[in-house]
Amino acid sequence: MTDFAYSIVLTPDEDGGFLAFVPDLQGCMGDGDTPQDAVSDVMDATSAWMEAHTDRGGEIPLPGDSKARFDAVMKEREEYIEKLEADLLEANRTIRKLKAQSVSKSGGIGQFFTNSFQAA
Template sequence: MSKRLEQMRRNIRKLVTFIDEARDMTDRLEYPVIIAPLAIEDGRGFSALVPDLPGCMSDGETPEEAIANVQDAIASWIEAAHDLGRPIPKLSRKLAFA
């Protein structure tokens, strides 16, 4: 088995474990968040994207860190929208772990 395939399998196992452990954490998130592994050329780690809030994203070395960081990004996004008099999008709640 190639090293790349072995690494991909390890990453998938980590993501599955994270999803199982993160279900309770995501209950605290109001907006749906997409967590995805970053490519090697992007510095590895994980990205966290908030589809309901255009341009709202963050990252972290671990999925947990990405979620914690994106919560700060959500708060900052909402604060900036208030300051600019822009509407705050409603929650879509259409996303789920896949």
């Protein structure tokens, strides 16, 4: 069997840890608590992916065959990050607006804290 050098994409997972995937091998991914764990996991997954793929009669793609898919995944990732940042900014604006409304209705910041402590 010929050895290939596939690219591995490593990204932080939103729930903690790291995700790793091989863009040339559709669906081949791994994860781990550290970048090293995620890379190790995806390397194990790569071997299993290749074995399963060849068992089904598929050909192993050459590294770089899926550059367009890789570019699409990276674009999708960037769009997701941009949307997340916009959502966080909007949430921050909403929180500030609600705080300002609450303070103004309660008679100022001093009254706001007094009311807050009395309510508790």
